[in-house]
Amino acid sequence: MNILLVDDQLLFLESLKIVLENLDKTFKVVGLAGNGEEAVKLVQELSVDLILMDVRMPVMDGVAATKIIKEKFPKINIIMLTTFEDDEYVKDALHNGADGYMLKNIPPEMLVSSIQAVKDGAVLISPSVAGHLIDSMYVNNKKAASNLKRDIPDWYNLLNSREKNIIKLLIKGRSNSEIAEEIFVGSQTIRNYISVIYSKLDVGNRTEAIRKAQQIDSFFTISYNVIYKSTF
Incomplete structure (x- = not known):
């Protein structure tokens, strides 16, 4: 997995690079950027799968950079890695397409697990x-979250996180080989996953699976905006 690190503290970047590459041999840090503007330039020059992005940086902050990168390269995952817990930063980052928001005091092993989960x-x-964030949003989101939970079909709750991700990619029209490349597994593994998905959705083929999943396609989008406490 090719990773780009973005932070205005060079010492932190160098240390994080060493930690990540030592803890997981599949991780390769392909670039270091000192601000959001540099990150935007580097993703156009390098092959990047995932970005660890700070929030507050000179020239261009991480939230603005996330929006630009996600618009041009939606397949690149972005995790905000920062010291700031401000609600507005979190909401703006997620709204702009960030796939995670983690604090820098996270244990290294947990950061590796978080990257893999994303x-x-x-x-x-x-x-x-x-x-x-939940405490501050509870009143406004209580009704929306309740309605969302009520509308989720039983089969959705049978799916694990990887199967849900594969369904999202099926809806987007990805082929088996494209899905395999995107989530770093073999083509046979994807065929096995899709077979399990057919069983859980009680369908017989790809077209039926996509049609059934599209009935709650909005949930796959809405779920990004309803915040639940993470468990590790």
Whole structure:
């Protein structure tokens, strides 16, 4: 997995590069950027799968850079990695397409697990950030969250995070080989996953699976905006 690190503290970047590459040999840090503007330039020059992005930086902050990168390269996952727990930063980052919002005091092993989970389709938020955000949003979101939960079909709850991610990609029209490449598994593994998905959705083929999933396609989008406490 090719990773781009973005932070205005060079010492932190160098240390994080060493930690990530030592803890997971599949991780390769392909670039370091000191601000959002540099990150936007580098993603156009390098092959990048995932970005760890700070929030507050000179020239261009991470929230603005996330919006630009996600518009041009939607397949690149972006995790905000910062010291700031401000509600507005969190909401703006997620609104702009960030796939996670983690604090820099996260244990290294948990950061590695978080990166892997995001590549499997999860949207992760540090527990302390999520708890604070939920408290502040509880009243406004209580009714929306209740309606959302009521509308989820039983088969959706049978799916694990990777199967949900594969369904999203099926809806987008991805082929088996494209899905395999995007989530870093073999083509046979994808065929196995899709077979399990057919069983859980009680359908017989790809067209039926996509049609059934499209009935709640809006949930796959809405779920990014309803914040739940993360558990690790």
